[in-house]
Amino acid sequence: MKLDLSGHVAIVTGAGAGLGRAHALALAAQGASVLVNDLHMEAAAEVRDAIIEGGGQALAVAANVADFDEVEAMVAAAVDKWGKVDILVNNAGILRDRTFAKMDLADFRLVLDVHLMGSVNCTKAVWDGMRDRGYGRILFTTSSSGLYGNFGQSNYGAAKMALVGLMQTLALEGERYNIHVNCLAPSAATAMTNGLYSAEALEELGPELVSPAVVALSAPSAPTRMVLLAGAGCFEQAHVTMTRGVHFAGGPADPVLLASALRSIGDRDGEMVPANGGHQYQYEIERALPAQPARVAAG
Incomplete structure (x- = not known):
């Protein structure tokens, strides 16, 4: 062929x-x-x-x-x-x-x-x-x-x-x-x-x-x-992928808490291949609105 x-x-x-x-x-x-x-x-x-x-x-x-x-x-x-x-x-x-x-x-x-x-x-x-x-x-x-x-x-x-x-x-x-x-x-x-x-x-x-x-x-x-x-x-x-990460609700994240969450942020379970650069923005906005009740929501 x-x-x-x-x-x-x-x-x-x-x-x-x-x-x-x-x-x-x-x-x-x-x-x-x-x-x-x-x-x-x-x-x-x-x-x-x-x-x-x-x-x-x-x-x-x-x-x-x-x-x-x-x-x-x-x-x-x-x-x-x-x-x-x-x-x-x-x-x-x-x-x-x-x-x-x-x-x-x-x-x-x-x-x-x-x-x-x-x-x-x-x-x-x-x-x-x-x-x-x-x-x-x-x-x-x-x-x-x-x-x-x-x-x-x-x-x-x-x-x-x-x-x-x-x-x-x-x-x-x-x-x-x-x-x-x-x-x-x-x-x-x-x-x-x-x-x-x-x-x-x-x-x-x-x-x-x-x-x-x-x-x-x-x-x-x-x-x-x-x-x-x-x-x-x-x-x-x-592939260039994006993990599911974590969401910090209620304002800017505490850097200390963020540093302690970096391993969780890097968890590749459920990672995605974004269709374009705007995917990151859309994903983050959808997680932030409405605001999560918990201070940190993983996954």
Whole structure:
């Protein structure tokens, strides 16, 4: 069975090697025409040629995703060749790992520029066209380092979690235009993971084992607002949840009582996945009106 992407046009950033290369080849194998982006033209051209040799359609464009002018030119190249962009896979990234105490702020800013603003730039450049056509599939590459933290990756983690927040809002704004926006948190052996894992572990972390997730989230049947984790042939979903918490009635909470209730507040029994940011406000207002008779009501 194929998830037929014939007639669909995809852009994959950072596709000259590693995950991006695997994603571009996987999309092309399902029939998509693929613009292969990389900072280096030689790397992008090699992947383009591999797709064409396999019978697919591809275009190579060297562009820095952190430069909006270059991104606009890249998107224009895809539109000039194929008339549209249906799929955007924001994959380009870099690492500048150090503990926060030792990190130069220039390296913090650089990682944000490439991962976060690079994804913003690419998404902005395709957004109006997708809205006009009433169709789009956009994928952001987040990370478990953003979702759960990782020593020495404050810059990378901040950028990656910011992409989850961006996805949450763009999925809401794109819904009426049939633009589905999702996040992928991959585990794969790439140049960015050299030296981090054993040789045995790296053998199980081939980038090609992640790319089926990209195809599934790029298909017409794709969901929206999903954070999909993928690696070593395994797939999981992450959620940003809200616990039921506790309610303090009768005015501002006593900080001492609040401190003693933090464990109860963190109880995950009955936790929720809010539909949007307003869910928190609505939930709290509904609990506060009418005011509870007890000083503290749990659950």
